Amino acid sequence: MTTVGTTRTRQGIGVRLAALARVVELGSGRVDPELLTGSGQLLLRAGDRLKLSSEHTVVALAGGTGSGKSTLFNAISGLELSPTGVRRPTTARTHACVWGLDGAGPLLDWLQIQWRHRFARASALDRGEGRLHGLILLDLPDHDSIRALTDTEADRLIQVADLVVWVLDPQKYADASTHRRYVTELAGHDAVTIFVLNQVDRLEPEEQAECVSDLADLLRREGVTDPVIVTASALTGAGVDELKAVLAGTVTRRRAAVQRIEADLDRLTARLTKAMPAEEAPAAPVSVDEARRIGLTDALCDAVGVPAVGEAMENVYGVRAAEWLGWPYARWAARLRPDPLSSLRLGGLKEEIRGLAGGAVSAQPAEVDNAVHALADGLATGMHEAWRNGIRDAARSHADRLPGVLSEELSEVAPRLDRVPTWWRLVRIWQYLLVLLFVAGLAWAGTALAYGVFGVGKPPAALEFFADAASLPWVGLMMFSVLGLGVLSATAARNVVAMRAETERERLEREMRRRVAAVAGELVIEPVERELARYDEFYAAMRGVQG
Known part of the structure; x- marks a missing residue:
């Protein structure tokens, strides 16, 4: 049952770690780099630990100089393995x-x-110690050592x-270095933290009870909700069996690593x-x-x-059509008037009309930028500032x-409106034919x-x-x-041009x-949608990390 429960627990923590990996991947540039670095370190540490022996539980004895840590280590192991003495710090290396060396090598490495x-x-x-099978007990260097090397090893x-x-x-x-550097940082780790009040042989029973009560109150103030406190004396052996029982329970459950x-x-x-x-993030x-x-x-x-x-296209089309399709006499008379574009009264469009005739169109960068900003701001309403900036940057x-x-x-x-449709040319030929007929009529009438x-x-x-006068009528x-x-x-050509111009x-x-x-769609919406998908996946991963 324990093995099945441990497997399920590992599967559950695996899901959360996978979600954390997505948070790290998607949160780059959006989440505090320090948090992402810490997340990456946790993923690496957790991945390494879960791949190693699940049959062993690593228990670290940590403490300051003179706490009796090494003596307690020897008392639990039943062997004089770690040096003790009055010289401080005594333990230079871990x-x-x-208990049960088989399979422990890679974990110790x-x-x-x-x-x-x-x-x-x-x-x-x-004999009699089978309940501790699977325990790897570490005697750490003093965490307040004056030797920087051992201090770093203890931290690690x-x-x-x-x-x-x-x-x-x-x-x-109540030493500040222990509580400030470690205990407060491990708040919430109640299930994997034990406090041993050692050297209680120096205390009277009333003093011992007072110290335990005071220590418990201090730990609760620092975030340890339900502290496990064991009183012991490594020197006399008092409380060592109780501590072994606590460790044996942890080792037997095989859940401490998870x-x-x-x-x-x-x-x-x-x-x-x-x-x-995540709960404040808008969908x-x-x-x-x-x-x-x-x-x-x-x-x-x-x-x-x-x-x-x-x-502009419609107006230019109309003006050029008038030049080509108007009654020639009217066109010739129009040449005595100013530029036809001026007669359109288009104001600032005049240059655009002239440019359009050459097939040129230009965008206004400031107005384009305003349009893109408006889209991004509308989509990012209510989002965390980092994601609002992300949506804007994507847009x-x-x-x-x-x-x-x-x-x-x-x-x-x-x-390109400088091109002339074929039917315009045909109409112009017809009109010039009519002009020739009219001129011929004038000549005939003059002769008569x-x-x-x-x-x-x-x-x-x-x-x-x-020359016959009878032909005059x-x-x-x-x-x-x-x-x-x-x-x-x-007139017919003008009407056709007007309809064609509107259709065109x-x-x-x-x-x-x-x-x-x-x-x-390609340059604005697609990048924005990728960022929106990233936002959605990020908060889905955040909910996955929360379990």
Whole structure:
């Protein structure tokens, strides 16, 4: 049952660690680097520990100078393994005593315990000690050692041990270095922390009870909710069996390694949650909704001047059509007037119209940037500042390219209005034919008046037919008809041009809008949606870390 329960526990902690790995991966640039570094270290430490022996429990005896830690280590092991004495610090290197050496080697290597400081309880000595099978007991260097090397080693092993036993003496159990550097940092690790009040042989029973009560109150104030305190005297052996019983219970359950990782993970999760509270994070869509897409497209179309370009195209189309399709006499008269573009009264669009005739369209960078900002701010409402900045950065990830790409795309679709449709040429030929007919009519009428009415002389043989005065009414009717056909064809051509210009404007604006939407989707919306997906996955991972 214990093995099954331990397996399930390991599976549960594995799920949380996998979620933490996603938090580290997705939180880069969004979460405090110190937190991410701590998370990475925990993942590495937990991964290494879970791959090593689950049949062994690493218990570290930690304490300050003079606490009797090494003496207690020897008392538990039943052997004089760790040096003791009045010289301080006594323990320069970590000593390890192993109950059940089989399979413990890789774990001891990971703990970096030197071979000459590893000791195994031989079977002959283990009679009555089978309950401790699987225990790896470490005697750490004094954590307040004046030797920097041993002090660092103590810190390292306190961080990786499955269970930490703090050995305190009655005179220095409230020592600030222990509580400030370690106990407060291990708050929430109640299940994997034991406090031993050693050297109680120096105390009267009343003093012992007072010290235990005072120590318990101190630990609770520092965040240890339910402290486990054992009183002992390594010198007399009092309380050693009780401590062994506590250690045996921990070793038998085979859960200390996972409990230590869980405690470390819980503490780290609390810090992560405080920095990036998942419960306060608003739900974010994983894709930009259609309304926002349309809003961005509208704003970018305004920034690039799509409506103005459409209007300019229609006006230019009309002006150039008038130049080509108007009744020639009216066009010739119009040449005496100012530039036709001036008569359109388009103000600031005049230059755009001239540019459009060459197929050029330009985007306004400031307006493009405003449109992108508006989208990002709308999507990031209520998010943590780091994620708001992330959404903005994603939206502006191609800000330097966006105006140029928009201009290039729309310049490709903008028509070159200096091109002349074939039907315009045909209409112009027809109109000039009518002009020639009208001129011919004038010549005919002049000939008839000169020779048939005023009798200026005898007409040449070639003009006799045209000199008949009786032809004047018919010539006049022909000339009037020619003028009428000219005006009618010019009017019809203008109407056709107006309809074609409006249709072309609508087609042009649709195509320009389609291209603007495509560019916005590729350079703005896709990066934003990736960031939104990252945001969603990050907080899903945060909830997974919380369990």
